[in-house]
Amino acid sequence: MRGQSHLSVLLRPLTAVDLPKVVTLEGDLFGMSAWSGVMLAEELDGPGRWYVAADLPAEPASRAERLVGYAGLWFDGDDAQVMTIAVASSQQGRGIGGALLAALVRRAKDVGARSVLLEVRVDNLAALALYERFGFQRLGLRRGYYQPENIDAWTMRLALPGQEQAQPAVGASLRQGRNASELRAGRP
């Protein structure tokens, strides 16, 4: 879906009412790594979490039909971690992922995070392109981070101007765990 014109979306908080649609999108987009409704509900209620939804502006559509993307952040008091970011396949390449990521970065700045951290599959070229466009830099490689697929992840970091610029040690400030099902490691 690359090269389509950019689309304006409305950003709003993601809530428990949205979870059935999010579970459907999870299955479409993440396959074996999809988060369940229970995991998502725990995420929405988790400490330091902030989740945002992207809606198409089309009024006549139902709430579920309008919801085409979502993203989440965890602020632990020092750094912010991108927990997930996702856009419905039919709407990718139209700037919605960029709008969601911009909202996460804004939030991280607002809460005073030093940096935004994330992990991304080494073969996820669209996500890598998006993160690099925002200035994220590769910190290191986590071998076999995504299981059971056994795919490596890049850890990436965006330093936030005006905040303390201490460089976290890879594997220390980044969340522990192999994937989202363990200790809520960020999936991206």
Ligand SMILES: CC(C)(COP(=O)(O)OP(=O)(O)OC[C@H]1O[C@@H](n2cnc3c(N)ncnc32)[C@H](O)[C@@H]1OP(=O)(O)O)[C@@H](O)C(=O)NCCC(=O)NCCS
């Ligand atoms: C990653 C994701 C959120 C991006 O959302 P999106 O709405 O398509 O993002 P945008 O349209 O804002 O930008 C995508 C960028 O990737 C580029 N891109 C898309 N497919 C690409 C590919 N195969 N190779 C390289 N770049 C690609 C686009 O051209 C665009 O860059 P540009 O703005 O410089 O042109 C979306 O692809 C997605 O949901 N993927 C499935 C779930 C996922 O992998 N989430 C991230 C986990 S780390």
